[in-house]
Amino acid sequence: MLDLKKIRDDPKRFRAGLRKRGRDPNAIDDALEVDRRRRELLAEIERLRAEQNRASSDIPRLKGSERDARIAEMRTLSVRLKDLEPTLAQVESSLDLLMRALPNQPDDTVPEGADASGNVVVRTWETPPAFDFPPFDHVDLGTRLGILDFERGAKASGSRFYYLRGDGVLLEMALVRLALDLLAKEGGFTVLETPMLVRTGVVTGAVGGTALDSQQTYKIEDEDLALIATSEHSLAAYHMDETLDAAALPIRYAGLSWCFRREAGSYGRDIRGLYRVHQFYKVEMFSYAHPERSRDEHEYLVRLEERFVQTLGLPYRVVFLCGADLGLTMTKTFDLETWMPGRGGYGETHSCSNAGDFQARRLGLRFRSGPRGPAEFVHTLNGTLVATSRALIAVLENGQRADGSVRLPEALVPYMGGRTELRAS
Numbered sequence: 001m002l003d004l005k006k007i008r009d010d011p012k013r014f015r016a017g018l019r020k021r022g023r024d025p026n027a028i029d030d031a032l033e034v035d036r037r038r039r040e041l042l043a044e045i046e047r048l049r050a051e052q053n054r055a056s057s058d059i060p061r062l063k064g065s066e067r068d069a070r071i072a073e074m075r076t077l078s079v080r081l082k083d084l085e086p087t088l089a090q091v092e093s094s095l096d097l098l099m100r101a102l103p104n105q106p107d108d109t110v111p112e113g114a115d116a117s118g119n120v121v122v123r124t125w126e127t128p129p130a131f132d133f134p135p136f137d138h139v140d141l142g143t144r145l146g147i148l149d150f151e152r153g154a155k156a157s158g159s160r161f162y163y164l165r166g167d168g169v170l171l172e173m174a175l176v177r178l179a180l181d182l183l184a185k186e187g188g189f190t191v192l193e194t195p196m197l198v199r200t201g202v203v204t205g206a207v208g209g210t211a212l213d214s215q216q217t218y219k220i221e222d223e224d225l226a227l228i229a230t231s232e233h234s235l236a237a238y239h240m241d242e243t244l245d246a247a248a249l250p251i252r253y254a255g256l257s258w259c260f261r262r263e264a265g266s267y268g269r270d271i272r273g274l275y276r277v278h279q280f281y282k283v284e285m286f287s288y289a290h291p292e293r294s295r296d297e298h299e300y301l302v303r304l305e306e307r308f309v310q311t312l313g314l315p316y317r318v319v320f321l322c323g324a325d326l327g328l329t330m331t332k333t334f335d336l337e338t339w340m341p342g343r344g345g346y347g348e349t350h351s352c353s354n355a356g357d358f359q360a361r362r363l364g365l366r367f368r369s370g371p372r373g374p375a376e377f378v379h380t381l382n383g384t385l386v387a388t389s390r391a392l393i394a395v396l397e398n399g400q401r402a403d404g405s406v407r408l409p410e411a412l413v414p415y416m417g418g419r420t421e422l423r424a425s
Contacts, residue, residue, distance in 0.1 A: 001100060003357070004099065007031065007032065008035070011029070015029075018102075020110065020112060020323030021324060027098070027102060034091060038095055041088045048077050048080055048081050048084070049081065052074060052078065055077065059074070101209065101210050104331050104356060105331060106323050106331060107354075110321070110332060111320060111321075111322040111323070112322060113322025114324050115325065116322075116324075116325045118323075118324060119319045119320060119322050120322070121318070124316070125316050126315040126316075128315045128339040129315070129341070129398055131402075135342065136400060137341070138396040138397050139273040139342075141396045142273075144424055145167065145404070145423070145424050146165060146424060147164065147167050147169075148163070148164065148168055148274075149162060149163040162277065170415075170417075171395070171408075171416070171422070174415035174416055175386050175388050175412070176281065178311065178386075178411055179386040180256075182307065182311070189252045189253060189285065192231075192238070192254070194234035194235060194257045195257075196260070197227060198225065198233055199226075200225070200226050201224075202237040205240075205359060206233045206236045207229075207233070207328060214264075215262060216261055216263065218261075218262060230257075231255030231286075234257065235253050235286035236286070238253065239365055240363045240364055240365065241363070242364070242366070243368050244368075245368070246290060246368060250287045250288060250293070251288040252285065252286070253286045254283055254285055254286075255282075255283070255285075256282075256283055257282060257284070258280070258282075262278065273342075274390065274393050275347060275389075280387055280388060281389075282386065283384075283385040284382060284385065285301055286380070287381045287382075288365065288378045289379045290378070291378070294354055297381055298332065298354040298381055301382075301383035302336075304383070304385065305352055305384065305385065306336065308350075309350070312394075314338050316336050317337050318334055319336075321334070329353075329355050330355055332353065333352065333353040333354075334353075335351050336349055338350075338390075339394070340393055341398065342393070348390070349390045349391060350385075351384055353382055357377035360378050361377055365377060395409060404423075404424065408420055408422065
């Protein structure tokens with residue numbers, strides 16, 4: 001949630017932020033108008049209560065008609081207050097909804113752009129492989145190797161579900177172990193296996209908006225619970241309604257969890273194979289950072305993502321998301337897009353974002369410098385270290401050979417029992 005005081009102080013800036021996102025800037029004026037009405041009501045209620053208190057103190061000293069008149073005046077004040085207080089509650093509720101509907105303010109450096117075509121490539125690493133044979137995509141490779149079964153997945157659960165088999169399971173676990181070992185060597189991260197069901201308020205606190213997005217989120221019927229789309233949700237709630245010690249910041253976690261997404265409305269090549277599925281495994285980095293250092297923390301998390309992909313030897317590029325492609329809760333996001341021969345281009349495998357204090361305001365995440373320092377909101381950041389479904393695409397497709405076998409990245413060999421390749425059994 002945005003800081004209402006900052007909006008009052010500089011509405012022009014926040015209107016510009018909505019325009020950068022391709023949204024109606026008048027939403028800022030709508031919120032300010034309701035806020036103006038709320039403050040008017042508060043001032044009137046405070047004035048009436050002050051008059052009521054004065055009348056209450058005057059009455060014991062008065063007699064006769066003066067006393068009767070003052071009592072009558074006090075009753076009138078009481079009736080007026082009873083009329084205004086529910087009106088104030090309604091106005092405050094309306095303001096809360098308007099504020100919750102507003103997205104985060106984009107960082108000033110975020111590029112302009114009407115859609116994903118406005119994203120800016122920041123840097124690239126390595127050259128995509130050139131094959132002397134027509135390359136397969138991961139669906140054909142995985143089926144031939146006997147490690148992916150989409151047909152039985154659809155039979156069991158519906159479209160975009162799948163079974164991983166044999167070496168496919170080992171390869172997924174190898175990717176997870178590689179990610180965890182990278183963080184263990186780096187130090188400073190606490191690994192958490194997170195709840196995969198959280199309260200709906202946690203989800204909206206983490207992703208913004210006024211209600212769950214039914215196009216993306218699986219809601220548990222008759223329960224105040226939803227399946228997480230990423231362990232970012234569970235990790236954001238870990239210190240919910242707590243005040244952290246400023247000296248301990250940044251506090252970094254690595255969350256392991258299954259992730260569940262409805263992905264309603266997806267179409268085209270994105271729904272083939274593993275690229276956009278309903279369930280996948282993920283290692284997510286999450287950081288509670290001091291506001292003055294969150295920009296540096298963002299760059300640090302991006303570098304860790306790059307180090308992971310470089311360890312696998314996979315060509316990738318770093319992309320700076322434009323305003324229209326920026327997530328609702330984020331002020332700034334970089335994606336890593338890894339080369340996928342089956343797509344004939346790059347596909348997003350990692351995302352790294354700074355939410356500023358947006359999530360913190362909704363989830364009550366504060367820090368304090370010393371026992372008497374003021375409580376301030378932390379900045380929260382998140383970044384994918386590995387989403388196994390898309391990592392499997394890149395590993396299989398970039399390592400393929402003409403005979404349908406797959407050369408494994410050297411970094412994964414120790415986790416695969418010393419095996420250097422996958423072949424059909």
